[in-house]
Amino acid sequence: MSYNPIEENIPQALMRTQQRINEACQASDRSPNDVMLLAVSKTKPLSHVIAAYDHGQRHFGENYLQDALDKIEHCPHHNIVWHFIGAIQSNKTKTIAAKFDWVHTLDREKIALRLSQHRPTHLAPLKVLIQVNISNEDNKSGVALEQLEALVEQVSQLPNLVLCGLMCIPAAGQTESIQRHAFNKMAAARDRLNRSYPNIKQLSMGMSGDLNSAIACRSTIVRIGTDIFGAR
Template sequence: MRKGSIPENLNSVAERIVTACRSCDRRAEDVTLLAVSKTRPAADLREAYGAGQRHFGENYLQEALDKQAELADCAITWHFIGPLQSNKTRDVAGHFHWMHTVERLKIARRLSEQRPADMPPLNVCLQVNIDGEDSKSGVSPEDLPELAAAVAALPNLQLRGLMAIPAPRGASEDQRTPFIQLATLLDALKSQLPDQPLDTLSMGMSGDMEAAIFSGATIVRIGTDIFGRRD
């Protein structure tokens, strides 16, 4: 169940972003709120859109495509934030503005090859397995520079930055550790690839958003605190 209405929850999250940014001398407008809308009906997305939300993140491809068709009248920026099989890259290449979970060159090549010629380059983030968890997807920090260089060379992709889903941690200080590590990796890539607009850190969710913003997040992925817990 939700604690409040979707517009009320969006407003509450926006206030948290402002407060977090003030605490670390950042501008709230430099942090994009990505509403994680997986499993939510299109009606919920439309309600959020009516309250001013424009960026939505989806994990499940067919569900996302169905929502896109139903919400075709809305000027939504669509982000794909789930794992992607190589046989499903064409739909992501043709229907999304952002792809956050690139972890293999094979996937990146297919996205570039299948991006329609009449669309701008697909914005991509490389997913990093920042904690080295066997259960998590993502490139290792050690292999990141090689993958980043290869993806940056692809013609129909725009390498924007990094994404991570760290292991849960309790205290805010502990939550910051992997986020700071990801920010450090992005700084290294900026030196390695100075011609790329590496301006994006996609990190932080409902439970650790403040720690992520403190550590430099530019996109925070919030689902539960907007739409409530999934059944």
């Protein structure tokens, strides 16, 4: 087998990333067990996924459907948990509903209806997160915070979905205080919704650059790609 320095380094990168999570949790008086590491494997080959799997990683995030399907089809490990974290087109909902365990980017009722309709009955309900456009960016997907509750009510009634929480991608290039302001708004929205919808517990927020702020603001899922798999 040929030597691949990136694959050789993935276990070390995973350990460093988990250490960052542990230290951020310690600084915020949280348990590391409360924060899921989602390894974002988009654009990376299946061999990279397997290298991470061999070091204990089980949750993987994919943005691009065809790229993800190639990995899912050929992956020898059937206990991987696949998360779809890209934009959802209507004509792709049938495949996403059949092939993924989680969807992080639900932002409108039409897509929710189609995901529920197409989820195969022999599978457990699809776990979904609603994407919130927390920084009100014109060019970014996600529901406005003011419209969140109406969408939550619609999604929560669909039979083949379980609404588990919220996801956001704050505006890039902001100061830490602005990052934390956005993350705190997300945490407050999650807490408010949780009182009426007990399944809404998850907060998918935080990437390599803002992991510490996200964990301090009670993120439960951090999405890390480059720090584990190298630059794209």
